[in-house]
Structure formats: structure tokens, C-alpha cells
Amino acid sequence: MRNFDLVIIGTGSANSIPGPEFDHWNIAVVESGLFGGTCLNVGCIPTKMFVYPADIAEAVTTAGPLNLTGPTPTVDWPGLRDRIFGRIDSIEAGGREYRTGDRNPNVTVFAGHGRFTGDKQLTVDLHDGGTAEFTADRVVIGAGSRATVPPFPGLGDRPGEPGENGVVFHTSDTIMRIDDLPASIVIVGGGYIAAEFAHVFASFGTRVTQIARGPHLLGHHDADISVAYTAVARHRYDVRTRTTVTAVEAAPGGGQLVHLDGPDGTDTVQADQLLIATGRTPNGDRLDLDRTGVAMDKAGRIVVDEYQRTGVTDIWALGDVSSHYPLKHVANAEARTVRHNLAHPEKLVATDHRFVPAAVFTHPQIASVGCTQGELVENGQDFVVAQHRYGHIAAGWAREDETGFVKLIADPQSGKLLGAHIMGPEAATVIQPLIQAMSFGQTAAELARGQYWIHPALTEVLENALLALPAPLEYGELDAAEHDGGGVAQLSNQAEPIEV
Ligand SMILES: Cc1cc2nc3c(=O)[nH]c(=O)nc-3n(C[C@H](O)[C@H](O)[C@H](O)COP(=O)(O)OP(=O)(O)OC[C@H]3O[C@@H](n4cnc5c(N)ncnc54)[C@H](O)[C@@H]3O)c2cc1C
Numbered sequence: 001m002r003n004f005d006l007v008i009i010g011t012g013s014a015n016s017i018p019g020p021e022f023d024h025w026n027i028a029v030v031e032s033g034l035f036g037g038t039c040l041n042v043g044c045i046p047t048k049m050f051v052y053p054a055d056i057a058e059a060v061t062t063a064g065p066l067n068l069t070g071p072t073p074t075v076d077w078p079g080l081r082d083r084i085f086g087r088i089d090s091i092e093a094g095g096r097e098y099r100t101g102d103r104n105p106n107v108t109v110f111a112g113h114g115r116f117t118g119d120k121q122l123t124v125d126l127h128d129g130g131t132a133e134f135t136a137d138r139v140v141i142g143a144g145s146r147a148t149v150p151p152f153p154g155l156g157d158r159p160g161e162p163g164e165n166g167v168v169f170h171t172s173d174t175i176m177r178i179d180d181l182p183a184s185i186v187i188v189g190g191g192y193i194a195a196e197f198a199h200v201f202a203s204f205g206t207r208v209t210q211i212a213r214g215p216h217l218l219g220h221h222d223a224d225i226s227v228a229y230t231a232v233a234r235h236r237y238d239v240r241t242r243t244t245v246t247a248v249e250a251a252p253g254g255g256q257l258v259h260l261d262g263p264d265g266t267d268t269v270q271a272d273q274l275l276i277a278t279g280r281t282p283n284g285d286r287l288d289l290d291r292t293g294v295a296m297d298k299a300g301r302i303v304v305d306e307y308q309r310t311g312v313t314d315i316w317a318l319g320d321v322s323s324h325y326p327l328k329h330v331a332n333a334e335a336r337t338v339r340h341n342l343a344h345p346e347k348l349v350a351t352d353h354r355f356v357p358a359a360v361f362t363h364p365q366i367a368s369v370g371c372t373q374g375e376l377v378e379n380g381q382d383f384v385v386a387q388h389r390y391g392h393i394a395a396g397w398a399r400e401d402e403t404g405f406v407k408l409i410a411d412p413q414s415g416k417l418l419g420a421h422i423m424g425p426e427a428a429t430v431i432q433p434l435i436q437a438m439s440f441g442q443t444a445a446e447l448a449r450g451q452y453w454i455h456p457a458l459t460e461v462l463e464n465a466l467l468a469l470p471a472p473l474e475y476g477e478l479d480a481a482e483h484d485g486g487g488v489a490q491l492s493n494q495a496e497p498i499e500v
């Protein structure tokens with residue numbers, strides 16, 4: 001049986017591991033799907049390529065307060081879709097060609113589903129019908145995750161294809177490739193994917209109904225953000241919270257009938273398309289891990305330590321298959337850790353998971369880093385809070401922004417930030433100085449006054465929020481700091497959700 005120095009399962013972030021330092025190793029790369037993984041093919045990149053035109057359509061159609069009125073843009077969906085995937089599909093093909101071609105003579109690509117058959121022994125069910133069996137000195141598992149589809153009555157198990165009862169549903173894997181812009185869509189789920197696609201379709205003029213079982217959308221975010229975001233979303237489209245799907249059936253005239261049970265009783269919504277966005281499941285359960293001794297936790301994630309080591313020597317895991325943070329920038333960071341540790345087993349480095357930021361590219365954008373207020377209350381940790389509205393800085397006036405805000409949470413003793421939560425224009429970019437301050441140990445006061453803030457840029461909303469935080473020395477003397485322009489500072493547990 002052939003032996004490889006290294007076997008890599010999955011070509012998402014793990015595909016960045018084979019580099020010049022491993023040119024003397026025989027490496028097997030196993031990929032069952034599209035080369036480049038989720039982010040490139042069905043995740044971050046295509047979704048954001050849909051979000052950007054959606055942002056423009058939304059801005060144009062809601063520019064009345066800026067004294068701009070005009071026709072609603074017409075969306076050429078097939079053109080938009082083909083432009084996006086024309087670029088992505090060629091990158092996918094180029095990535096596959098790069099690894100299989102002459103430029104990587106030490107790499108063998110196996111197109112098929114890999115799984116363990118023994119201790120560091122694997123088999124691949126090849127797409128061409130054969131199998132490949134080999135052993136490995138080292139294995140990197142970067143097998144990612146897949147869309148979770150709940151067993152709603154009437155729902156089949158193959159997205160994008162009619163079930164026996166004629167029902168067609170989509171996941172994020174298939175919805176971006178549909179033939180036409182739907183007149184109506186039901187989106188099930190209250191998380192990231194639902195928020196981003198609801199924004200895309202609502203901006204393009206599709207009638208959106210979003211179904212969430214919790215009381216608010218984006219329920220894992222800081223409560224002020226999820227309450228405020230839910231209110232904004234309700235102004236844009238039909239949001240049904242505390243609502244569950246009881247059954248789905250094909251509508252007689254085409255489309256789907258989605259039966260619901262919510263606070264006002266039962267209801268049925270008919271829509272051209274149905275998108276299920278109810279979370280993702282790590283793919284470790286499809287690797288026969290018990291054959292090699294790699295453990296998974298109760299949520300199905302492969303258990304790794306801070307060096308990305310599984311419990312089995314020389315088997316590593318990274319990204320969605322093992323991470324508590326299923327985000328591309330985290331998968332990439334974990335891949336860098338594994339790459340270093342494979343090359344320098346005597347000098348291991350750990351992945352820095354201290355301050356993992358995330359953004360939801362919906363409307364308005366949302367970005368966060370660190371603890372939520374709810375987590376701090378639960379942990380009994382002391383904190384101070386400050387908020388500042390975009391509408392109270394000049395860049396917010398320019399936009400007539402009425403909903404955006406920054407919420408900062410800080411440690412009253414050290415003056416360092418514990419968490420930051422932003423909803424508003426360019427939140428994913430605006431938050432970066434806060435991530436930097438937290439990562440490098442700067443205090444809120446140092447960040448606020450140790451640098452210039454360009455006027456009149458969006459980042460002034462951070463400057464004002466930072467200044468609204470009580471300084472560590474003032475802690476205990478202050479119960480509510482007034483700050484010009486609408487910021488508020490409050491001691492622990494006194495922060496009220498801001499109203500929109
Ligand atoms: C719609 C959507 C939007 C997203 N947007 C963002 C975003 O804006 N920002 C962000 O940070 N994150 C985003 N994410 C999350 C991000 O895409 C993932 O966290 C990231 O891609 C995970 O990378 P990975 O390398 O762990 O796994 P993947 O990229 O999923 O790679 C795993 C690969 O392994 C292959 N594979 C699995 N099992 C096997 C097997 N047994 N044998 C062979 N091959 C196998 C799969 O085919 C896949 O190609 C988004 C996700 C989705 C679904």
C-alpha cells in the first residue's frame with residue numbers, strides 16, 4: 001500500500017498547507033467536491049458578490065431622505081449570476097489544475113470521498129468509480145461543514161431538486177445558481193446566512209418572508225444588536241419570529257406552500273422559492289474517525305488542542321470540521337498554525353482565538369468582537385458600557401442614518417475593551433481598530449486619544465463611543481456619563497437596549 005508523508009482531506013483552507021517547505025514530501029490531497037472549498041465556491045465570496053449589488057440597489061431605492069428619487073434598478077439576475085460564477089468557477093478550475101499539474105510534482109490529488117479505514121490508513125471512493133487506498137505519516141483533516149436541513153415534513157433531502165412530492169428547497173449551496181430572480185421567497189432561519197440572503201433578495205425586489213424560531217434575528221449576537229436588527233428587518237420584509245415550519249408542500253400552481261405555527265396561530269405562506277438556512281454540521285461524522293481514534297465532541301466537532309492536534313499523534317484538524325468559530329478567517333489562521341507545526345514539530349505555535357471578530361454582511365452591516373453583555377452578566381464579570389449612534393457623527397448626518405450604533409463594553413479596572421458590537425454602514429470595516437486594540441492590549445483611552453481620527457469619516461463613531469466609556473479611575477464615581485452627540489455610558493447591568 002502506498003504511503004504518503006502527508007494526506008490532506010479537503011481543499012478549503014487546508015489547501016494552503018502544501019508550500020515550498022514541503023517540496024520533499026509526498027503529499028496526497030483528497031477532495032470530494034469543488035476545489036477551494038466552501039468560501040470560494042458557495043460561501044463568503046459569491047455571497048458577498050451578490051451582497052454588493054444588493055447594497056447598491058438598497059441604497060438607490062431608499063435614497064429619498066437624501067433627496068434622490070428615481071427608477072428602481074432592474075436586476076439582470078442571469079447576468080449577475082453568470083458574472084459571479086464565471087469568475088469563481090475559473091478560480092476553482094485554476095486551483096485544481098495548479099495542484100494536479102506540473103507545478104506541484106510532489107502532490108497527488110484524489111477526487112473523491114476520503115475516510116479512515118485504520119490507524120492513519122485511508123480509502124478514497126473516487127468519483128471515477130475506483131478506490132484509492134494508502135497510509136500516511138501525517139494527516140490534516142480540513143473537511144469543513146455542510147448545510148443542516150431539519151426534517152420538516154414534506155422536505156426532501158436534495159437541495160435544488162424536486163422531491164417525490166414536487167417540493168423544491170434550496171440551501172446556500174444551490175440558491176445562488178437558480179435560473180431567475182424569484183418574485184417571492186421564504187427563508188427559514190434567523191442566523192448569518194438567512195440575514196445575508198434576506199438582504200440580497202429584498203434589495204432586488206423579491207417579496208421575502210423570514211421564519212425564525214427565536215424571539216429575535218441573529219440571536220447569538222449582543223441583545224442590543226439582535227433587537228435593533230430585527231426591528232430594521234421588519235421594516236424591510238415580513239419577519240416571523242417565534243415561528244416554526246410545520247410542513248412544506250408543492251403549491252398547485254407552482255412554488256411551495258410553507259405551513260407555519262407562530263404566536264398568532266397557524267398560517268401558510270406561498271413562495272416561488274424556499275431557502276433553508278438553519279446552521280451547518282461539521283463533516284467529521286462522514287470520515288469513519290473511530291477507525292483511527294480521533295474524537296469528536298457532542299456538537300460533532302473534531303476535538304483539537306490549541307496547536308490544532310487531535311488526540312492522535314500526527315493527525316491535525318482545522319476549520320469548520322473542528323473549530324468553535326466556523327469562519328473563513330479562523331480556518332485560514334488555523335491552517336497557518338498547522339502548516340507551521342508540521343514543519344516545526346519541535347517548536348509548536350498555538351492558534352490565537354482570543355478575539356475572533358465576525359461580520360454579517362446584511363443591511364445594515366453588523367460586526368462584533370469579544371464578549372456580549374449577556375455573556376458578561378452570565379459570568380458575573382464587572383463591565384462598563386458605552387454606545388454612540390452613527391446618526392450623531394458627521395458621516396452619519398451625510399447618510400441620514402437613523403439606526404446605526406456602536407456599543408462598547410470595557411473592563412472598568414484595566415480600561416481595556418471586552419467586547420464591541422456595531423450595526424451600521426461599513427460595520428465590518430469600521431470595527432477593525434477595535435479588534436487591533438483588543439489584540440495588542442491597548443486601553444480604550446489609549447485608542448481614543450493616542451491617534452488622530454480622520455474627520456469626517458465613519459470611524460469617528462468609534463472615537464465618540466470610546467470617549468463615552470468611563471475612564472478606569474472614574475469607575476465608582478459615575479453612574480451615567482453624558483457625552484455630546486448622543487453617546488451614553490453606563491455601569492454594569494444598567495445598559496438599556498437602544499430603540500430604533
Ligand atoms: C453561504 C455562506 C457564507 C459564508 N460567508 C462567510 C463570510 O462572509 N465570512 C466568513 O468568515 N465565513 C463565511 N462563511 C463560513 C466559511 O465559508 C467557512 O468557515 C470556511 O469556508 C470553512 O473552511 P474549511 O477549510 O474549514 O472548510 P471548507 O472550505 O468547507 O473545505 C472543506 C472541503 O473538504 C471537502 N471534504 C469534506 N469531506 C471530505 C471527505 N470526506 N473527503 C474529501 N473531501 C472532503 C469539501 O468538499 C470541501 O471542499 C460562509 C459560509 C457559508 C455557507
Ligand SMILES: NC(=O)c1ccc[n+]([C@@H]2O[C@H](COP(=O)([O-])OP(=O)(O)OC[C@H]3O[C@@H](n4cnc5c(N)ncnc54)[C@H](O)[C@@H]3O)[C@@H](O)[C@H]2O)c1
Pocket residue numbers: 150188189190191192193194196212213214218219277278279280325326327358359360361
Ligand atoms: N458573514 C459571515 O461571516 C458568515 C456568513 C454566512 C455564514 N457564516 C458562517 O456559517 C455558519 C452557518 O450559518 P447559518 O446562518 O446557517 O447558521 P447560524 O448558526 O448563524 O443560524 C442558524 C439559524 O437557524 C436556526 N435553526 C437551527 N435549527 C433550526 C430548526 N430545526 N428549525 C428552525 N430554525 C432552526 C437557528 O435558531 C438560527 O437562527 C455561521 O454560524 C457562520 O459561522 C458566516
